[in-house]
Amino acid sequence: EAGVAQSPRYKIIEKRQSVAFWCNPISGHATLYWYQQILGQGPKLLIQFQNNGVVDDSQLPKDRFSAERLKGVDSTLKIQPAKLEDSAVYLCASSSMVGDFQYNSPLHFGNGTRLTVT
Amino acid sequence: LAKTTQPISMDSYEGQEVNITCSHNNIATNDYITWYQQFPSQGPRFIIQGYKTKVTNEVASLFIPADRKSSTLSLPRVSLSDTAVYYCLAGTASKLTFGTGTRLQVTL
Numbered sequence: 001e002a003g004v005a006q007s008p009r010y011k012i013i014e015k016r017q018s019v020a021f022w023c024n025p026i027s028g029h030a031t032l033y034w035y036q037q038i039l040g041q042g043p044k045l046l047i048q049f050q051n052n053g054v055v056d057d058s059q060l061p062k063d064r065f066s067a068e069r070l071k072g073v074d075s076t077l078k079i080q081p082a083k084l085e086d087s088a089v090y091l092c093a094s095s096s097m098v099g100d101f102q103y104n105s106p107l108h109f110g111n112g113t114r115l116t117v118t
Numbered sequence: 119l120a121k122t123t124q125p126i127s128m129d130s131y132e133g134q135e136v137n138i139t140c141s142h143n144n145i146a147t148n149d150y151i152t153w154y155q156q157f158p159s160q161g162p163r164f165i166i167q168g169y170k171t172k173v174t175n176e177v178a179s180l181f182i183p184a185d186r187k188s189s190t191l192s193l194p195r196v197s198l199s200d201t202a203v204y205y206c207l208a209g210t211a212s213k214l215t216f217g218t219g220t221r222l223q224v225t226l
Contacts, residue, residue: 004161035216042205042216043162091161106152107214109161 002026004110006092012116018080021113025073025094031055033107034067034077035091043091049075082117089114120145120208127221136193138220140206143187151182151189154205156219162205166191196224 005024013019025032031050035043046065048055051072060067064083069075079086089112095105123141130136142151150169154162166173168180168189179192189208193200203219 040218042218044216045214093161106164106167107154107162109163111160114159 004092004094004108006110006113008113010114013082015084015117016081019082021077021090023075023092026108029094029096031095032069032075033093037089037091084117087117120149122206122208122217124206124220129223130196132197132224132226133195136196138191138204141188142208145186145208148210149208152207153191156203198224200224
């Protein structure tokens with residue numbers, strides 16, 4: 001099966017500019033996640049979708065970050081305006097899990113978008 | 119959320135067995151234990167998952183004692199290509215938290 005696709009692979013912007021990342025999950029996967037991974041740290045969950053509804057966005061800085069998953073398939077994550085501390089890798093993951101049952105529903109990650117804010 | 123604690127780094131020689139232990143003292147009844155592997159410039163990759171006792175697949179084994187307060191990922195006969203960061207997670211799919219992981223360095 002095709003994996004999780006993300007684009008772009010790299011992005012360099014200046015602070016206060018805006019940027020958008022795109023994710024295409026594995027076909028049929030109901031749950032989609034966006035993670036932020038700062039260098040040297042583990043991934044941090046930003047937002048979780050189940051189909052096209054938000055399950056958890058408690059760690060999403062909503063004053064500058066937004067995400068949507070139209071039609072329950074592709075998703076975009078936007079940052080506006082960007083800050084220097086937003087420099088990180090943004091990872092998208094998907095799983096076939098529906099509800100809270102996670103056995104045999106591992107997360108499948110894309111290779112991420114590396115964002116550099118100057 | 120179950121907080122996990124694992125060593126920051128480990129070193130091994132090629133061909134050895136590597137055991138990485140993870141502590142999760144406040145694991146909840148419904149929580150599973152899942153391990154991921156991450157190479158540079160890639161997203162994490164699922165390795166193995168378990169609830170109790172022992173689970174084995176073609177890549178690794180996972181040992182979980184009866185009290186489930188810790189778990190051990192066992193990698194048999196590691197090779198240079200096993201050099202990566204290994205993350206232990208304890209939770210349910212909607213509540214997964216990655217720590218800083220264990221950086222495994224395999225050398226000749």
